[in-house]
Amino acid sequence: MLVATTGFIVLTGATTASRLQVIGTVERDSAAAYDVLVRPKGSRTAQEAARGRVQPNYLSGLFGGISPAQYRQVAAVDGVEVAAPIAMLGHSIRWVPVEVDLTAAVDRDADRQVIRIDPTFSAERGLSRAAARPLYVYVTRNEVAQPVGPIDSLTGPVPHTNGRSYPLAHCDGAISGGALEVLPDGRTEPICGIPQPVGAPGSSRSELENTGFWTFQLRPDGRFADVEMAYDGEVPTGTFRPRVRDRLTVPVSAHVPFLLAAVDPPAEERLVGLSSAVVQGRALRPDDLPRDLPGIQNRQFPVLATSRPYVDGNISVAFTRLRPDRVAGLSETAVSRALEAAEAIPAGSVRLDVAAAQEAQLAKALRDSGSCCFGELRSVLQAGPPGYEELPDGTLRARAVDPDPGVYGEARERDMPVPWLGADTSFRTLHRLETRGLGGRKMPGWEPVGVFDPERLTRFGDLSRVPLETYEPPTAEGADEPSRTALGDQPLFPGGNPAGYLSTPPFLLTNLESLPKLLEGAPRAQRDAPISAVRVRVEDVDGYSEHSAERVRLVAEQIAEATGLDVDITLGSSPAPQTVELPAGSFGRPELRLTENWSALGVGSVIVQAVDRKSVLLFLLVLVVCALFLGNAVTAAVRDRRSELALLACLGWSARRISLLVLGEVATLGLVAGLLSVALATPISAALGIDVGWWRALLAVPVALLLALVAGLTPALLASRAHPAAALRPAVAAVRRGTRPRTLFQLALTNLARTPGRTLLGAGALAIGVAALTLVGTVSYAFRGAVVGSLLGDAISLDVRGADLIAAAATMLLGAAAVADVIYLGVRDRAAELATLRAIGWTDGALARLIAYEALALGALGAGSGALLGLLGAVGLIGALPAGLLLVAGVTAVAGIVVSGLAALLPAALLRRLPAARLLAEE
Structure with missing residues (x-):
């Protein structure tokens, strides 16, 4: 009783501590930028609805659907x-011009030379590659x-x-x-270059x-001379002016x-601190409006650009x-x-970073603030969701569609960029x-007012990153x-x-x-409905x-x-891995099997509910094992005293009085065990690093009494039925x-x-221990199955395994104690036979x-039936029977x-101490 009561107190303390730790982790790591995600009606995909997840960066395929009036209704809700x-x-x-430095490739001793530039474009970790047409740079010592x-005049x-x-x-x-190349004799010759392709409208x-x-x-x-466009303020003049440079550089188009x-902007500032993340220029203001440039038909829209393009x-x-030759x-x-016929000499190579070139381009645009036509918005493309x-x-295979390069073109323009x-593969x-509104009279474009670094935005827990992160790159x-x-x-x-x-x-x-x-x-x-989504943070919610x-x-x-x-x-959501198959690309990328972090909604709620269920089940399992263990011990004691109880019946003791005698003895043992548990539970818990507390330690007294009375009730009823003649009848079995x-x-x-009764009781005690251990494993498996699969759930599952292992070890030890008790009683009852x-x-x-074989056979019967009972309980608990x-x-x-074999060691050791002569004399 002392072992059972102390074990129960310590285990409940461990489980409660585990629960509090889990809930604390959930509260601490579930704070996110927003708590509610509002999207247009019908925007949930079939995968989202079926899995309770939101795919990453799906905003790229969602254009409008919420009206300004609906947005105002959202903002007006009490609590937002x-x-x-x-x-x-x-x-x-x-x-984006990616500058190529050719200075080292120039032969300083040659009068004339042409440097051929052969670009090869790569993306997707170098898996997609394509060679572009060559570019040429003509360098001459003659005047140009x-x-x-x-x-x-075209003629003068x-x-x-x-x-x-x-x-x-x-x-x-x-x-x-x-x-024109001016020859030494003063003559001029045109430098025509190579044919330039011109597409149709x-x-x-x-x-x-x-x-x-x-x-x-x-x-x-040793320097290089060419020309550059001349500007009148922010407007190009259409004229050129000479330029001399130390380095020979030309742009490669990207x-x-x-x-x-x-x-x-104010809402973004309150949500993620957008203005504080600005690293160049200034923050975007609500009153920043598009402006029409003087003298040209161009309308510039103010934008805040990112410093991390994630391309x-x-x-x-x-x-x-x-x-x-010429x-x-x-x-x-x-x-x-x-x-094509000229001698070709390799002159080096270089690798260029498109993202770095884009960053440099943005920095130049901010330095030249107010210049014309930085970015165009004539051709804006909207991409649907995949x-x-x-x-x-359960793997998702991305569905390929035929690419449509024609969508990039514009009827009135030639060679629009693609x-x-x-x-x-699309x-x-x-x-x-x-x-192009206003009948096409204004050419829309964009100009940066500042650059912000997404890494400087207000950060939230990595375990609870909510979906729809506007500033997070999708990676796989x-x-x-x-x-x-x-x-x-590397991620894709x-x-x-x-x-x-x-x-x-x-x-x-x-x-x-x-x-x-x-x-x-x-x-x-x-x-009429330009807004794609509204992210809502609720008052007084922080985790x-x-x-x-x-x-x-x-x-x-x-x-x-x-x-x-x-x-x-989205409160309590967490990234969850989703496997996606990506068909092979057209530029060399093989088929890939990827893992994406989709956002699992409601993970926090699932975790808290699962840990609550797990705690209750573990408490009940420990109580059941303890009660059955004690019931076995009391039953064995009553059976061992059957002659004594029968003699009391012969002396006139009533059945009620005999029952109360047994219950009184058991209750006294329970009270003593409870008091001792109060003294033992605190130091044992401290040694295990578990904070039990005095109030939980004092709970040992009523728990021990309850366990004792429950365990002694059935044996007490059996004792009250003792036949008086049993005191005179030898305890032998009928001849069979x-x-x-x-x-x-x-x-x-x-x-x-x-x-058979004792055997079944021993096997049953072990079966309960094995079944309890199986159920503990099932509970842990079901708990982890409910939450693992998200980053928050993976982290939480590590926190609960310690308490689970303690509970599993305790249930098996209680079962082992019951087996040892049964084997010991058998050795004692058959002492004369063994002598x-x-x-x-x-x-x-x-x-x-012989004793070991009995224990192993008893163990096989109890363990097999216990494992079967545990599996049946698992099916009832989680509704399935996974292979795990x-x-x-x-x-x-x-x-x-x-454990049954080990339980036989102590009774087997007692064989050597049997008083053989006395037992044979008594027999």
């Missing part, structure tokens, strides 16, 4: 602290004259950069207006199709999609030095033939957003060894394809006040708790009733037909069958093996048999 709207607008394809403009002399006037250059029979062109031909003069001082979204894109460039004075076709096919194992990966359907890790090897053990980032599977977060943030001007030409549905959960639930219900929108409670055992193991089985066997020549080793539980039951059954 912050309502932050976001309106997704689409991708603006921006030309270029027209500076303005050009008043025109001012050039060397201060002289020449007729405009002619190439292939037409006026080209290009550069509505065409688009990727970086792979671009080509170029630049001309530089290598001056005697087309980067910039995802544009509109936000409410995986690189350009590998190889340089080759060519020595053609370049100047040749037609474009002749120049191409001359370059589709999936669900495989039998990212080179736009021709890759997973999103693209369509154009018409932004390799889910199997081939995928991890292909990715170089977006590759810059608007129709690709992974989409970038918004690069550009403008304000809601700009939406009416920006959407002048958009469909009426988006103009998950029952009070917070109820408060958030009430607010979410009010929002749903007031607006009719889809409302998800038996069999002769031929082996020691058969004799052990025969001995167990001689006392006789020793007298006729049996050795102590043979007798010990079969392993748990098998391990516990084997453990039960081993």
Whole structure:
């Protein structure tokens, strides 16, 4: 009773401590940017509805659906602290010049040379690669004259950069207006370069199709001369001016999609501290409005740009030095033939980072604040969400769609930019957003007012990162060894394809006040309801708790009733891994098996409920095991005293009085055990690092009394039925037909069958221990199954395993004690029989093996039935029978048999101390 009571107090303390630790972890790690996510009606995907998860960065496929009036209704709900709207607008394809330094590739001794630049574009960790058309740089020591403009006459002399006037250059029979090479004798020859492709109206062109031909003069001082555009304030003049540089650099075109979204700056500041994350320029203001530039038909929209583009894109460039016999004075076709036939000498290579070039471009734009036409919004592309096919194992396979390069074109323009990966395997359907309002009189564009660093925003726990993070890049890790090897053990980032599977977060943030001007030409549905989602933070909520959960639930219900929108409670959510298969790409990327972090909703609630259920079940299991163990002990004691109780009946004791005698003895033992437990529970708990507390230690007294009375009730009733004649009748079994055992193991089985009640009681006690251990494993398995699969659940599951192991060990030890008690009683009752066997020549080793066989057989019966009972309980608990539980039951059954064998050690050791002579004399 002392062991059972003390064990119960310590175990309940451990389980309660585990519960408090889990709830504290949930409350601490579930604080997030917002508690409620409001989306347009019907925006939940089938996968989200079925799994209770929100896929990462799905905003890239959601454009509008919430009206300003509905947003105001959300903000007006009682209890809403912050309502932050976001309106997704689409991708603006921006030309990013990636500068290539050719200085080291120039032969300083050559009079004329051409350097060929061979770019190879790569993305998606280098798995997607494509070679672009070559670019050429012509370097000559002769003077190079270029027209500076303005050009008043196509036939007369025109001012050039060397201060002289020449007729405009002619190439292939037409006026080209290009550069002239001035020969030593004063003659000039046009530098026509190579043929430049020109597409039809509505065409688009990727970086792979671009080509170029630049001309530089290598001056005697070793520097390089060319020309640059001249500006009048912020407006280009259309004229050029000479420029001299120390380094020879030319740009390689990279087309980067910039995802544009509109936000409410004050709301974003309250939600994540947006203004405090600005690292260049200034923060976006609510009153920042688009402005019309003077003198040109251009409307510039203010944006706050990100300093971290999260685009995986690189350009590998190889340089080759060519020595053609002649370049100047040749037609474009002749120049191409001359370059193909020229001697080629490798001149180095370099690797360029597109993200670094974009950062430099933004910094320059901020330095040149007010300059014209930085980014264009003529062609804004909206990408739909990706589709999936669900495989039998729960994996999602992304559904490929045919790419549509034509969507990038514009009927009135030629060669509109398209990212080179736009021709890759696509997973999103693209369509154009018409932004050219006012009858096309204004050309919309964007200009940065500042740059913000997403890493400087208000940070929240990694275990509870909510979905729809506007500022988080979607990443996907390799889910199997081939995928991890292909990715170089690095996450997969977006590759810059608007129709690709992974989409970038918004690069550009403008304000809601700009939406009416920006959407002048958009469909009426988006103009009337431009907001894609509203993120809501509820007052007085800082992490998950029952009070917070109820408060958030009430607010979410009010929002749903007031607006009719889809409302998800994100309080207590946590990233959860989802396996996705990505079909192979068109540029070399193999098929990949990826793991994405989707956001599992309601994880905090599931964890708290699961730990509560687990605590209750563990308490009940420990109590049941303790009660049965004690019941076995009391029953054995009553059975051992059957002659004494029968004698009391002969002396006139009533059945009620005999029952009270047994219950009184058991209650006295329970009271003593409870008092001793009060003294033992505190130091034992302290040694185990468990805070039990005096109030829980004092609980040992009533617990011990209750256990004692429950355990003694049935034996007391049996004792009251003792027949008076039992005191005079010898305790022998009736004569039955038996069999002769031929082996020691058969004799052990025969001995167990001689006392079937005791055998079943011992096996039952062990079965309860094994079943309890199996159920403890089942409870832990079910608990982890309910919460593991999210980052928060994975962390929590580690916290509960200590208490689970303590409970499992205690139940098995109680079962082992019951088995040892049964074996000991059997040895004591058969002491005379065992003494006789020793007298006729049996050795102590043979007798010990006999006892061990009995214990192992008893263990096999109890452990097998206990494992079966545990499995049945597992099925009732979690409604299924996973393969993992079969392993748990098998391990516990084997453990039960081993424990039974160990339990026989002490009774076997007692054999040597049997007084054989006295027992034989008494017999």
